[in-house]
Amino acid sequence: MRPLISIGRFSELTGLSIRALRLYEEHGLLAPAIVDARTGYRFYRWHQRAVAERIHRLRELDMPLELIARCLHGELGVGAALEQHGAALQAELQQRAQTLQRVREAQTSRALPDFEVxxxxxxxxxxxxxxxxxxxxxxxxxxxxxxxxxxxxxxxxxxxxxxxxxxxxxxxxxxxxxxxxxxxxxxxxxxxxxxxxxxxxxxxxxxxxxxxxxxxxxxxxxxxxxxxxxxxxxxxxxxxxxxxxxxxxxxxxxxxxxxxxxxxxx
The missing domain is CATH 3.20.80.10 (Regulatory factor, effector binding domain)
Known part of the structure; x- marks a missing residue:
C-alpha cells in the first residue's frame, strides 16, 4: 500500500492550494484520509487525487461548491449539474445585461459619479x-x-x-x-x-x-x-x-x- 500523503505534498500533486483543500474539507467535498489528533496534520491517500482533479475541473467552470458536493455524493449527475449551472449562469448573464442597459441609459442623462475603490x-x-x-x-x-x-x-x-x-x-x-x-x-x-x-x-x-x-x-x-x-x-x-x-x-x-x-x- 502506498504511504499517506501530507497536505503540502498533496497540494503540489493536485495543483490545489492548501487553503483550497481546507475549504473543500469544510464543505464536505474532500476530507483527509487521516487527521493526526495530536498535531492536527492532515494526510491524504493516492486515490483521492482523482476526486481532487474532478473538483478542480468543476471549479474552473465556476460551479458552486454546493452543486459540486451534490455530484460527489451521488445526488446529481455531472451532466445534470452542468445543465443546472449553465442555466444559472444564463440567468445571471441576462440580469447583468439588463443592469448594463440601465447603466447606459443613466449615462445618457448625467455623468457617472466618481467612485473611489x-x-x-x-x-x-x-x-x-x-x-x-x-x-x-x-x-x-x-x-x-x-x-x-x-x-x-x-x-x-x-x-x-x-x-x-x-x-x-x-x-x-x-x-x-x-x-x-x-x-x-x-x-x-x-x-x-x-x-x-x-x-x-x-x-x-x-x-x-x-x-x-x-x-x-x-x-x-x-x-x-x-x-x-x-x-x-x-x-x-x-x-x-x-x-x-x-x-x-x-x-x-x-x-x-x-x-x-x-x-x-x-
Missing part, C-alpha cells in the same frame, strides 16, 4: 441571515424591519452585532423591480445556532452617501475597477448599510466584494 482586510465574523422578497417601493422599510428582526434574534441567542448589516441579491432569472430576492446578513460576535461563516480577508469597496439612486453606478464602478486591477473577485458583491447602526443619520452605503490577488487563485 479601496482595499481593506475584513474579519470573518459569523453571520445571521434572513432571506425575503421585496420590491423597490418596499425595500427601505423591509430592510429596516429585517435588521430589527436579526438584532432581536442575536439578542435571544446571547450575542450582539459585530458591525453593520449587509445584503446581496441572489440571481433569479432577471431583475423584477416588483419582486426580487434579498439576503440580509448581520455579523455577530459569537457563532450561535443558525449562524454561518462570514466573509473575511481582502475586500474591495466603494462608498456612496445619500439615497440609493447611484447604487447601480457604484456596482459598475467596482466591477470596472476589478476588471483592470491586480485582484480577482472571490465572491458576489454586496451592499453594506453603514447608517442602520446610527438611526437618524444620513444614509451611507458601501458596495463591496471579496477579492484575491491574481497569483493566489485557487
Amino acid at each position: 479601496r482595499i481593506r482586510r475584513q474579519r470573518a465574523w459569523p453571520l445571521l441571515s434572513l432571506r425575503y422578497q421585496t420590491s423597490l417601493s418596499r425595500c427601505e422599510a423591509d430592510r429596516h424591519e429585517g435588521y430589527r428582526s436579526l438584532r432581536q434574534r442575536a439578542a435571544r441567542l446571547g450575542t450582539r452585532a459585530a458591525g453593520p448589516p449587509h445584503a446581496h441579491h441572489p440571481p433569479q432569472g432577471g431583475f423584477d423591480p416588483d419582486d426580487y430576492a434579498v439576503v440580509l446578513s448581520l455579523p455577530v460576535r459569537l457563532a450561535v445556532p443558525g449562524s454561518e461563516p462570514g466573509v473575511g480577508g481582502l475586500i474591495a469597496f466603494t462608498r456612496l452617501s445619500g439615497d440609493l439612486t447611484t447604487l447601480l453606478h457604484a456596482y459598475q464602478a467596482l466591477g470596472d475597477w476589478l476588471a483592470r486591477s491586480a485582484y480577482r473577485r472571490g465572491g458576489p458583491s454586496a451592499e453594506r448599510y453603514l447608517c442602520l447602526l446610527r438611526p437618524g443619520t444620513s444614509p451611507h452605503t458601501e458596495v463591496w466584494a471579496p477579492v484575491h490577488p491574481v497569483k493566489e487563485g485557487l
Whole structure:
C-alpha cells in the first residue's frame, strides 16, 4: 500500500492550494484520509487525487461548491449539474445585461459619479441571515424591519452585532423591480445556532452617501475597477448599510466584494 500523503505534498500533486483543500474539507467535498489528533496534520491517500482533479475541473467552470458536493455524493449527475449551472449562469448573464442597459441609459442623462475603490482586510465574523422578497417601493422599510428582526434574534441567542448589516441579491432569472430576492446578513460576535461563516480577508469597496439612486453606478464602478486591477473577485458583491447602526443619520452605503490577488487563485 502506498504511504499517506501530507497536505503540502498533496497540494503540489493536485495543483490545489492548501487553503483550497481546507475549504473543500469544510464543505464536505474532500476530507483527509487521516487527521493526526495530536498535531492536527492532515494526510491524504493516492486515490483521492482523482476526486481532487474532478473538483478542480468543476471549479474552473465556476460551479458552486454546493452543486459540486451534490455530484460527489451521488445526488446529481455531472451532466445534470452542468445543465443546472449553465442555466444559472444564463440567468445571471441576462440580469447583468439588463443592469448594463440601465447603466447606459443613466449615462445618457448625467455623468457617472466618481467612485473611489479601496482595499481593506475584513474579519470573518459569523453571520445571521434572513432571506425575503421585496420590491423597490418596499425595500427601505423591509430592510429596516429585517435588521430589527436579526438584532432581536442575536439578542435571544446571547450575542450582539459585530458591525453593520449587509445584503446581496441572489440571481433569479432577471431583475423584477416588483419582486426580487434579498439576503440580509448581520455579523455577530459569537457563532450561535443558525449562524454561518462570514466573509473575511481582502475586500474591495466603494462608498456612496445619500439615497440609493447611484447604487447601480457604484456596482459598475467596482466591477470596472476589478476588471483592470491586480485582484480577482472571490465572491458576489454586496451592499453594506453603514447608517442602520446610527438611526437618524444620513444614509451611507458601501458596495463591496471579496477579492484575491491574481497569483493566489485557487
